[in-house]
Amino acid sequence: MLKTSPAYSHLASATNEAEMQSIFQTQLTRLWGRPVAIENFHIPRVIPRGEGKFLVQYRFSIVDEHGSQPRIFFGRLLSPADMIPAYAKESNAFFVSDIRLVVPIFPFDPKLKMLVQFFDSASGPRLLQPLAGAIGLNGTAQLAKVEVLGYRLERRGTLSVSVQERTRTVSLVAKLVRPEKAAGLFEELQALEKNGFGATSDKNIRVPHPLAVTPEGILWLEAVFDLSLHDLIGTEPYVSACRSAGFVLQRLQSAKLPNLPTFSVEEAQAQLKTLALETTQIYPVLCESIEDVWQQLESNAPAVAEKKTVPVHRDFYDKQLLVGANRITLLDTDTLSFGDPASDVGNFLAHLILRSNQHLLPEKTLAQAKKDFLEAYNSNTSLVMGKEFEKRIKWWEAATLLRLACLYSLRPRWRKLALPLLEQSEKTLRGEDYA
Structure with a gap:
């Protein structure tokens, strides 16, 4: 403890x-x-x-x-x-x-002003007005049911919204963000649809279709009801779905997306250093292990030339993918940036290790999932992995494991994972595989 x-x-x-x-x-x-x-x-x-x-x-x-x-x-x-x-x-x-x-007291949020209106039936017609052209809602449409899918105080909220008209019920997703971000996110989704993530794309790789955006910060999306890759852990389709995840990441990093911000190794290091330092102050017993991992990460930080940067998700892991019978949907592209392609690969692999430490994923399944994911990711010759790229994957995997160790140390039911994740981060830096 x-x-x-x-x-x-x-x-x-x-x-x-x-x-x-x-x-x-x-x-x-x-x-x-x-x-x-x-x-x-x-x-x-x-x-x-x-x-x-x-x-x-x-x-x-x-x-x-x-x-x-x-x-x-x-x-x-x-x-x-x-x-x-x-x-x-x-x-x-x-x-x-x-x-x-x-x-x-939810749904009050001091910065997401629109959130409370979704739980006020009288606000329904005004909230739904931007959808009149997108999906043909008429003046009789009302909010029938609203459920919270995800929420971060003062940052964002994702709501499942059931809309009732006289003759039909429509299911939608409303993503609430700060008003200054909404239009940019809408345009990014449109750009992704034009770059291999549309409804008719090869391998049925897609993003939720954007329907409308409002100046108040509401991004209306189609509802996708498929299970997440995380939900599939322990089921027969899980490993093949990890293979599909490799194709999704390959597609994303090959997309021609303009005007993305840059996310550098130095920026990642700065964020991780702040988190690691505060964790050592909260839990002094972790200080030595965290400092050992951090020093190795700092001395082995990769140098990535700008010409090698590609669109990266920055939070690519099992809960960001919805897997259906004949499609796979990528979620939460809010943090898309130009960065090291190895960062997304390392993040995904570190989360496989996390799931194993949570006793959700047997080591044999983890090994096969990792193999299939990397094979699919590496099937595009423009992203073929060499030794230098594999070394960068290890660095990002170890960095993610350190980040996860710090974050999970704060969660009451998962504090016990902090030391095992730190130990695995050190092993990864030494080039040892978890499975």
């Missing part, structure tokens, strides 16, 4: 599931004016924000006479220097003063 430094006692409290469940029950009962029963309370994600600040995701179900209703909340853990936001003492949030934790 990792012991938290006394300087981070506020983080230890904010990630104590039993303690936080009690706080949520008390605060929600006070705010809603009725007894609140909570079950299945857990903390799946903790996101460092630097200088002692964190975002903590809380998931649970509210149990009442209507059954069990899943909820997702985020808490902002403030540093001593942070000002308490004005909304913290209003009816749409609560503040735990002794640990400086602010919890907005």
Whole structure:
């Protein structure tokens, strides 16, 4: 069990599931004016924000006479220097003063202003108006059901939206982002469709079809109901789906996409160094292992010429791929950049190792999945891997394992993975295979 430094006692409290469940029950009962029963309370994600600040995701179900209703909340853990936001003492949030934790009551979000409107039936016609031309919705369309697929406080939200007209029901996805980002993301999806990710593309590799975008930051997409590659772990199609993932990545990195930002090795190092340093401060027992891995990464950082950079996803792993009977869909292309192609490969392989450490993926299956993924990725002669490229893959794989070790050390149910992932990162840098 990792012991938290006394300087981070506020983080230890904010990630104590039993303690936080009690706080949520008390605060929600006070705010809603009725007894609140909570079950299945857990903390799946903790996101460092630097200088002692964190975002903590809380998931649970509210149990009442209507059954069990899943909820997702985020808490902002403030540093001593942070000002308490004005909304913290209003009816749409609560503040735990002794640990400086602010919890907005979902769907209120201080920066994603449109989120709350999706849970107000009166707002339906106005929200749906941009879809009139895209899919022919008429004035009778109403929001019938809204479910949360993903959410990050003040950053983004992904909603499954069921729309009811007189004669039909339409399923859609609404992606909420900061308004200044929405138009660019819409254009990127359109560009991907023209570069091998459209509905009729070879091997049925695609992205969700973009339908409309609004100035308020709503990106309307087609709904894709296929299972993720992660959901397929333990099933017969899993290994062949990993092969398909190799073709997807090959296609992405061969696409002709203009005007992407650059993501350099130096930028990746800077981000990882900040995360690693804070993790050593939170858990002093990890300090030696993290420093050993970091020093090796720093001394062996690859040099990548600009002419060798390609479009990279920057978060390519099993939950970013939806696998259907005759198609595979790439998700979350928000961070597309020009970068080292080995970065996406290393990230995917590191997540295979993570799944094995989570006891989801047997070593034999991991080995076959890795083999098939790399064979498919390497089937395009323009991206043939040589020894230098394989060395860069190892570096990115080890860097991702260090990042995962730091992030999972913050998650109550997965803290035990931190040391095994650090050990595997060191082995990867020595050129040893996990499987």
